[in-house]
Amino acid sequence: xxxxxxxxxxxxxxxxxxxxxxxxxxxxxxxxxxxxxxxxxxxxxxxxxxxxxxxxxxxxxxxxxxxxxxxxxxxxxxxxxxxxxxxxxxxxxxxxxxxxxxxxxxxxxxxxxxxxxxxxxxxxxxxxxxxxxxxxxxxxxxxxxxxxxxxxxxxxxxxxxxxxxxxxxxxxxxxxxxxxxxxxxxxxxxxxxxxxxxxxxxxxxxxxxxxxxxxxxxxxxxxxxxxxxxxxxxxxxxxxxxxxxxxxxxxxxxxxxxxxxxxxxxxxxxxxxxxxxxxxxxxxxxxxxxxxxxxxxxxxxxxxxxxxxxxxxxxxxxxxxxxxxxxxxxxxxxxxxxxxxxxxxxxxxxxxxxxxxxxxxxxxxxxxxxxxxxxxxxxxxxxxxxxxxxxxxxxxxxxxxxxxxxxxxxxxxxxxxxxxxxxxxxxxxxxxxxxxxxxxxxxxxxxxxxxxxxxxxxxxxxxxxxxxxxxxxxxxxxxxx
Numbered sequence: 001x002x003x004x005x006x007x008x009x010x011x012x013x014x015x016x017x018x019x020x021x022x023x024x025x026x027x028x029x030x031x032x033x034x035x036x037x038x039x040x041x042x043x044x045x046x047x048x049x050x051x052x053x054x055x056x057x058x059x060x061x062x063x064x065x066x067x068x069x070x071x072x073x074x075x076x077x078x079x080x081x082x083x084x085x086x087x088x089x090x091x092x093x094x095x096x097x098x099x100x101x102x103x104x105x106x107x108x109x110x111x112x113x114x115x116x117x118x119x120x121x122x123x124x125x126x127x128x129x130x131x132x133x134x135x136x137x138x139x140x141x142x143x144x145x146x147x148x149x150x151x152x153x154x155x156x157x158x159x160x161x162x163x164x165x166x167x168x169x170x171x172x173x174x175x176x177x178x179x180x181x182x183x184x185x186x187x188x189x190x191x192x193x194x195x196x197x198x199x200x201x202x203x204x205x206x207x208x209x210x211x212x213x214x215x216x217x218x219x220x221x222x223x224x225x226x227x228x229x230x231x232x233x234x235x236x237x238x239x240x241x242x243x244x245x246x247x248x249x250x251x252x253x254x255x256x257x258x259x260x261x262x263x264x265x266x267x268x269x270x271x272x273x274x275x276x277x278x279x280x281x282x283x284x285x286x287x288x289x290x291x292x293x294x295x296x297x298x299x300x301x302x303x304x305x306x307x308x309x310x311x312x313x314x315x316x317x318x319x320x321x322x323x324x325x326x327x328x329x330x331x332x333x334x335x336x337x338x339x340x341x342x343x344x345x346x347x348x349x350x351x352x353x354x355x356x357x358x359x360x361x362x363x364x365x366x367x368x369x370x371x372x373x374x375x376x377x378x379x380x381x382x383x384x385x386x387x388x389x390x391x392x393x394x395x396x397x398x399x400x401x402x403x404x405x406x407x408x409x410x411x412x413x414x415x416x417x418x419x420x421x422x423x424x425x426x427x428x429x430x431x432x433x434x435x436x437x438x439x440x441x442x443x444x445x446x447x448x449x450x451x452x453x454x455x456x457x458x459x460x461x462x463x464x465x466x467x468x469x470x471x472x473x474x475x476x477x478x479x480x481x
Contacts, residue, residue, distance in 0.1 A: 006432035007060075007068045007222070009053060010234060010425035011075035011152060013041050013094060013256060016049075017422060018056035020064045021429040023438050025420075025449030031059040041096035041256065041295075041337075046080045046088035049152065050159055057220050065221045070436030071160070071212075072229040074237035074428040075153035077173045079131040084147040086158040090135060094152075095289075096337050098126035098346065100134030104175070107133065107192055115188055120172055120179035120267070120276030123344035129175030132194055149174075149198045153231055160228050161210035164200035167230040168278035169285075171202050179276055180267055205232040205240075205280045206434045229435030232280050235259025235289060237427030240280040242392045242418050244430075244446030247283070249416075250383055252407075253423060254395035256295035258376045260287040260341065262383045271382050273342040280431070281442050288342070290379055291335025293372035294396040296350065299336060300368050304361045312365060313400060319362030320369070321402050325409070325465040327367040329354045333477040334371040342379050345479070353476050369403055373410035374473045380411060387413050394418040404454075409462040410470065419452040426451075 005028065010017045012035075019030035033056040038044035057065070079093040093099065105124055108115050116122065124130070128149050136143040150158060151170045158164050171177040171184070176192075176199065178185040184199055203209065211225035218224075231237065239251035239261035246263070253259040263279050270276040270286035279285040292299075294309065301312035313320065331353040338346035352367075380391060391413050397403040398417045408415040420426055430445050439445035 004069055004438050005064060005067050006429055006436060006438070007057065007065070007071040008425050008429035008432055009056070009071070009073045009156075010422065010428055011049070011053070011073065011156070012234060012424070013038050013076055016052045016056045017425050018053070018060060019425055019429070020060055020068065021426070021432075023433060023448055025426060025429065025451070029060045029064055031056045038094060041076075041094045043097070044078075044092040044094055046092035046152070046155060049092065050156065053156055054220065057222070062221050066223060068222055068226055069438060070227045070229060070432040071222070072428040072432035072435060073153050073156055073231040074234040074424040075151070075156065075231070077127065077170065077233050078152050079128045080150045080152055080155040081135065081146045082148045082150060082155060082158070083145065086148065086155060088155075089145050090142060092152065093126075093131050096126070097131060100130030100132070100137070101126055103133040103137060104130040104192075111191060118178045118185050118188060119175055120270070121175070122273045122275070122342075125175070125340070127173055127175045129192060129194070133192065146198060148200065150200060153233070154200055157209055157228055157231065158200075160212055160216055162213050163210040165203050165209040165230055166200040167205040167232045168202055169205060169232045169236050169280055172275070172277045173233060177202070179278060182278055203230050205230050206431055208435050227436050229431050231428060231431055234424040236261060236277065236280050236285070237431065238394055238423035239285075239427075240442070241420070241423045241427035241430050242394045242451065245281065245441070245443040249390040249392050250287070250380055252376060252380070252391055252393045254294055254393065254397035256292060257289045257340070258293045258372070258379075259289045260376070260379045260383060261285050262287055271342075273344070273382055275341065280427075286383060287379065289340050290375045291339040291348070292337055293334055293375055296332075296334030296336050297365070297368050297372060300364055304364065309396075312361075313402065316362045316365055317402060319360075320366045323362060323366050325370070325462055326469050327363045327370060328359065329356065330359050330363050330367040331473055331476050332364070332367040332371040334368055334375060339375075342382050348477070348479065351477060369406055370410065370469070371473065373407050374470055376407065377411050377470060378474075390414060390416055392416045392418060394420065394423040405456055405459070408456040408458045410466045412458050412463045412467065414458070415456045417454045417456060419454065
């Protein structure tokens with residue numbers, strides 16, 4: 001069994017998690033390393049990220065580290081500019097970075113529609129394409145020193161193996177990849193004047209990029225040549241874990257935002273408002289990350305004097321649970337950094353409507369979690385108008401029976417709740433097990449890892465009430481055209 005252990009790493013905005021996982025999905029050891037420099041989701045220190053990963057991995061038991069058969073990383077999207085040796089040459093940019101979007105729009109001009117179709121997006125957003133234009137605009141000399149444009153995950157894989165490679169799903173978030181061809185778009189690179197040599201080669205998420213270099217293996221206490229799998233974006237990896245080989249359900253990976261993923265057989269099946277991505281496990285996926293949901297709940301918890309959302313719900317949860325749907329008329333739009341899937345409107349920032357003197361902390365928390373559920377419903381109804389399509393919930397909201405039941409009531413659908421608290425981490429483990437050949441298929445891995453599930457049916461009375469409240473929320477939070 002020792003020879004079949006894998007290293008799984010999950011890089012989130014708040015922390016790095018590293019774990020040693022066996023073929024049944026059992027975590028034998030784990031370490032969480034905080035990332036206070038990355039909490040905004042906008043910027044982070046890329047050199048410090050490497051140190052955080054190092055500290056998390058080397059904190060794992062040495063004997064188990066030496067027995068690892070493979071390694072994979074799940075990480076948030078973003079941009080890291082490096083030299084040829086994978087040393088950062090500029091500030092790291094996170095998932096919420098929007099620098100350069102105006103420059104990108106100006107450069108694309110009349111080609112914007114063609115570009116959006118090629119990159120599988122409904123709107124221009126931040127990411128490596130826009131970030132590269134922004135860096136070149138403000139610091140031409142600094143940009144001249146860039147030799148690689150990478151995602152945070154690809155940067156870490158490069159540090160581990162010395163190989164520049166990008167998984168197809170992660171590359172789709174760059175704004176430079178023709179998603180249907182699963183390769184970089186030559187005409188788009190030419191239009192934006194970005195050298196193809198700055199970009200890594202694209203590979204499947206389950207492909208082995210390379211082995212650990214001897215120096216890095218000694219540095220981390222891991223076997224030299226340890227196979228490193230390409231991996232992918234954290235939300236997509238979490239969805240791959242909860243869905244495995246299924247193509248008949250929607251994954252809702254709830255975190256700072258909710259990442260909604262529906263596997264589809266062909267690109268044309270994706271709604272126009274959805275992102276089209278190569279799916280981590282093959283074929284295609286439609287969906288995207290919403291605006292802030294769990295992040296807004298956490299923000300309101302802090303405003304109410306609590307350490308985080310869990311502490312706020314521990315203190316005020318009884319009041320939230322006993323309150324009737326609608327929070328006594330209080331409405332919150334939780335998208336503090338602008339809406340994303342499916343509205344794609346950066347101007348739709350946080351909003352509070354209908355506040356009365358009688359509203360207390362529990363009302364605000366109830367209104368925030370209702371608002372988050374409404375945001376998610378907009379995306380899920382678009383991906384699957386048929387309410388018979390199952391929703392698989394994982395992540396933050398899945399950890400709270402209160403939030404999970406409220407999600408089922410607002411959606412008006414049965415919600416299959418995954419009990420695994422760290423699905424992105426387990427997604428990394430899944431890919432490491434597949435890439436290293438310990439499991440031969442996602443279905444085999446899912447059966448062996450055997451995630452625990454609870455099925456929540458919507459409360460009929462609450463669901464009926466939310467049908468009306470959802471319409472009112474949309475009317476109150478949709479800007480007039």
